[in-house]
Amino acid sequence: MGKVTSQSSTEPRWIDLEGVANMRDVGGLPAADGHTVQPGRLLRSDNLQDLTPEDIRLLIERHGLTDVVDLRSDVELRITGPGPLRDFDTVVHHHHSLFPDDKEIDTRDVLVLPWHDTDEPKLHDNARASHYLSYLARRPDSVAAALEVIATSSGATVVHCAAGKDRTGTVVAMALSVAGVPREEIVADYVASTERTERIVHRLERLPGYSDNLRDVPMTAHHSRPETITRVLEAIDADYGSVAGWLRSVGWSEDQIAALRDKLVA
Template identity: 50%
Template sequence: MSENRIPDVSATERWIELEGVVNMRDSGGLPTRDGGTVQPLRLLRSDNLQDLSEDDVRHVVEVLGVSDIVDLRSDTEVSTEGPGPLWHVESLTHHHHSLFADGRAVTAEQALAVPEHSTRPVRDATFWSEHYLGYLASRPDSVSAALDVVSRSSGATVVHCAAGKDRTGTVVALALAVAGVPHEVIVEDYALTGERIEKIIARLMPRDLYGTALRQQSVDDQRPRPETMQTILDTLQEEFGGATGWLSQQGWADGDIERLRTRLTT
């Protein structure tokens, strides 16, 4: 196993097992290039939080120490699904930063990256990488705002969308890149969601908003592929000098970038 490779998940216990989610895990423990690690309970990633039980809510607040929720779902998803159980917890601050245009009616196909009129197979990694780069091109304000929340949070921040795979994967990848996590580790962390893809789809399939779109695909169509995230990181490096360069173009000062890096690693 290479020096920067993610240790066995069962050993690091990065998966967070709750009744109401299937794809929540902690970024804590991932190595950085300078020999450090991402600190535990700073940045959590998850599928949607609509089904949390009372025990789950208690665990999120009292054990995980979550203070902020970053919801990347579209306005359509948020309004259709309604408020989840965490909305009623006064100690939590909710931040909604859709990765789709404001006021735009978003279909389930768009939210889950299921092409409605495309002849390219969904399993083509080029399709997925273009889709993720579209988030950065069309909603840099939301991506930047989500990362700003992480940098200023007093406790753990949960970043989530519907599946915790595409939108969440893009935002978390940028955060980890700023923290100094090697690209190969970020890629492996992104692909780790593949271990839970069947459970993720089973959670979303009964929901009116997502079920029809998901039935158009096989499980493998939605499975994350390492080359997709590698393309995103390579593109950021080639066009902006990396995630920090991209944030600089969004108006982040050196101190802002250092605040995010410090929050995740110190």
């Protein structure tokens, strides 16, 4: 593999709300055939538990939010409880955990992961990429379902997990790949979460179930490195030809793939 970069001509479209640390709209990224990913179609975020009434008003009225894809585990949901968006009938919630059996998962499995135990960047990237690929191997139903929501929602979909960078980063990178976004732009979008690392970690440290797991983990262990998502996408290409090929392997039709692409760029 050649040198990996995260250079992008597109600045992240941050959505700065009081109750989140890592929310942005992926609109504005270049896509295939001269198209551009349209704003107000796909948002990505850390968890939504702390949204204020004003945050919610802005998401619904300014950003057109209609659907929420929550990638967190059942355990995480039980610990933190339902978020305030649950009170709004105009927003549809979709819970698609990326873990195979939530009864056997605790938050250490979510937040204290193999790459936290090494200072070697290559090992760090390999461990994280392998973990991301396990989502596809162990919960292809949830990955495909999350992408289906993006394709079929009536307005903007926000995809989120706890930090908004690993589980969310994998699903968003796959969606952008189907839309024909150049690889370097997908990588740059993934890496952008590093700008918010301290905010993400400090926010999670205040939430029950996360604080103990984050203790003594260096801040750099939470960075979103370009090599990681590059390895994931290259592995998908090697095994399936493309993200679209992976979707075909789990039963998607050409019409469904086209619907996802069109939702993001049309």
